Amino acid sequence: MKKLRMNLFRSGILILGLVVLSSFSQAHKFYVSVTNVNYSEKDDALQITSRIFIDDLERVLEERYEIDPELATKKEADFAEAYIEKYLRAKFSVLLDDQPVSFNFLGKRYDNDVIICYLEVLDVNLSQRSSIAVQNEVLTDLFEDQKNVVHIKYLGKKKSFVLIKENNKGMLNL
Template sequence: MKYSMFPFVLILVLISSVFAHPIHLSVSEVNYNSESNSIEIAQKVFIDDLEDGIELMGGPKLFLYTDKEHQDSDTWLAKYFQQHIKLKVNEKEVMLKWVGRETDPKHDIQAIWIYMEVTKIKKIKALEVKNTVLLAVHNDQRNMVHLTCNDDKVSWLFDEKKITEIIQW
């Protein structure tokens, strides 16, 4: 009996195409800490996408969490996020300060957490968030932001069509 390989090849191609399509999503937490008068930002992104984004802005290949990691990785990471996350507090643009980064080598070496903050914020009446993280890398990139401020919790989804949100109290 002679079997055609076409159905098997077709099924293999269909299955592999489902798994070959990656998700392009970042998640961030933006929290106002009234005790320290600061806005704390934690952003989780995929390492390979972030490295591509830094290269697109003229940076070097970082090789994060490898033996070949670039010596100025933190400087490039801070520069990238300062360019792609913009905050205005009470209609005044504020500068994000680098706090650090981490990954979990035992469980999730594909993603990295980036930590930034804005200090000396006594009261927030209005907050504008602009997020363009990785939009130049993938046209289907989505950036989810969870904001906690002034006893309010909101979530936004940013993409190439929507990069800015404003909330007022």
């Protein structure tokens, strides 16, 4: 009888362990990007880094442009960077005094499961401006739950935003 109870106890622990483990595998993935916009007084430029999960960006490029970029692999397509830039130009914008300004796509690098994209807006002349705004719709066309965190820094002022599909613009008054 004692042996039967011990076997039932062990079976119960095993079943409980399996239930707990299976709940982890069904956890919902979060969708987030983080963009930093920093003003360089020396260069009179906005220096921008955007961190996006590689698998999410790859999926949106596949669906939007019907390509297989193979990001962050030895087989990465030669055209991958051009499509990343094209996508960012369609989904990300910087506005000075509510007027869109162009940015230079400087390149990208990979850091574990994240791609870091480098952008720059030159000759911003912020001393003559009243506001900086960022509109970020990256991945919101693919993931309903996508959140794009944006941090803007200018001469000691810092403002952070969590942008979503319905509210995709954040502004710092200078």
